[in-house]
Amino acid sequence: MIEIQGATKVYSRKAQPALSDLNLEMNNGEILGLVGLNGAGKTTTIRMTSGIIFPSAGKVLVDGFDIVKQKVKAARNVGWIPEFPNFEPNAKPLPLMKYFAGYYGLKSEEANKKIMDLMEKVSLKPYLNRKLRNYSQGMKKRFAIAESIVGDPQNVLFDETLNGLDPEGVLFVRNLMFELRKQGKAILLSSHILSEVEDVADRVAIIDHGKLIKVLKRNELKSLGKLRVHMQIENFNDQCKSLLSEFGEVDVDHDDIVLRDTSIRYDEVSVIPEKLVNSGYRIRKFDPVGESLEDYFFELIGVKR
């Protein structure tokens, strides 16, 4: 579990704070999505949580340990996969992994076994003899995933990890996050691909200009903004259209009917089919959806698309 308490980060006195009084929690057994525009403070949040940079104010607690004052204990429980992994270019993966494993006190045999398992898991076993400078960006990301969890951290931070990965890689990362969540670990996923976050996150934190705007739970993701209903009705006619108009704006395109800009909430949507059926209409399709996270996000931060 990670608790970010009133964290502020000022890089330059002349510039606005990169983070301003950020309060956020990452819970065990949960995937927390972190979304925001470029420069919103996502990477700063993650780097601060990993102990790479110091907070100007506030603090970050990793499983109760302060990442600044109790760095060694706190960092043992954090795995960070950076957006652009950067390793010793002339190092080969195995010696470097053993070096990293040494910081977690893994004994030689245990470390070797774990490293080989991880390299197999990230599909890099055939490339163990290559120097890291000869790895592609995708391979470096896979290696970064492996080296970040070599110490079996309780909290794993994925910073734009899905960027630059092939579809298989995306699937792998997604499954890895689910697997880690299943193990009770706390996961943070920052991404600008909001649909990806929407698909996997249990909660989504939206930050903008270094400030936390909103934290949404998974059930809230489905009912963001105003409700929209996609329908197909066998005996649709003008009276039916008039009936639906009571709930919002009706668009008709051949058999497809879309009810927009509705005036009712997601949990009250059953009123619509009930009224249609009572009026003698036969419903073939009824699909209520909220706004996409992306729509909601831009609406929230006040950016017109």
Next chain:
Amino acid sequence: MKPIAYEIKRTLTSKFVIILIVVIVGLASLIAYESAKSEVPTNSASQDSIQMNVGYYVNGSTLHVVGLPVNNLGQPSVGIGGASVSYQYSGVTKNMTLNSPGYVNATFPISSFSQHTLNVSFSYKLFRGFTISYAISDNINFTAGYSGLNVSEVSDPSNGTINGMNIFFVGPNGTSAPSMSIYFYNETVSGKSTGTIHNETQIFYTANVSGFHDTNVFPTFNSTTYKYTTVRASINSSVAFAIPFNSPVYPSYGKEFGVLYNFSSNYHHITQSNLQSLIFSGVTSIITFLLAILAVFEGYLTYGKDRTSGVLESVIKRPVSRGTLIGSRFTANAVSIALAVVLSMLSANFFIHYYLHLYLTTSFDLYFIWSFVVEGLAFLALVYMFAHIVKSQGALLGSAIGLFVVFGLFWTTISTVVDVAFHITSGTSAYITNTIAFDYASPTGITSLFQILFEKSVGGIFGSGTPIHPSAYGVTPAFIVLAGLLWIAVPFGIALWLSTHRD
């Protein structure tokens, strides 16, 4: 794997570090080799040379030739991989190969007693693989019927500061030498290679020998008294005449029975000061220069570049404090610097001992190693400090090169410019003060201060600078140690503070 073990391995297996260590140790070895070799007395056989002692005796109508190759220590030797000897007498040639040290004898029928010339060709492989060949001729004295005495100069294997005589004797029918006395005496008249002993009171060493074919005599005497003086040796205290080096002496047991060999001015007593001077004049300057390069660029490549490029973040995120991380990288770099210095010192000692049979004193070795390790660590600490001050790789590389150029290349020039600017004359108190102040103000100056402390002079190689009392100018072991520690501690302390307090 312990992280520090990886750091050390990474540093020591870096191509740059390997090349620099090889260059430092190689050049230090080469300079020590050349310096030590040049110190070996020029008129004596050099350490790796072999000389052929040849004698003969006549038995009826057969000429018996007796040969024994010895090295400059007077020990039977055949060089590297053996030697070959060719005796030629009266149109007959006998070729022989010596694979192990010992006598090499041959016989020739004497068809005519008018044939006096015995030719000897000798070749052997030298240290470093060169083949040396030379030829000598002997004029056979059929009247005496044997060659008698050969004398040559050799060095004492147990003490390279002492030269002695190798005496080779072939008597009638191959018999060994009769009793005889060997005299060493101090001759103040220079340039006399032959002649009688001028003053018998100058005899300082007498050795009585007998019953040998080949033996060595090394005088024991007060080395200080005879340092840089002409020493002559004789096998008769009232020698009437002398014969040239390596020529046979006809044993007439009268006034003719004598040989005078002139050790002359080459009898240079080697002292610790001489050895230290050898180190200061050659090895020191090259290590000062190259060690600065090693430290500066090693610091850049293994810490500064990693920090400015972001590579270090892949380590900082581990359960390790920033202080431990910077400390372990610094330690790993320090190991390679210490290794380069210690290997250089060992190799210099090896060559000095190989040629001069003396080791540098332990205190000198330790001071030498300490001062160079301090120089290296100071440069390293400076680069670490700059790695936390500048933001980009380019700026850091520029700073590293600047450090090397200012402190490693032009510091002495800057000192000289200051002398010129302030009209400070060489040899004056102001000059000495300025020189010493500049030494204290640079990591490379620590070795210069060390040199001043040992040589008690400023501004030149042993004995050629301005003599001073080092302590009068603040050059004391305590101050040098303190300055060295400050040169490491201050920049490293700043780097450590910045690493733990700034991103």
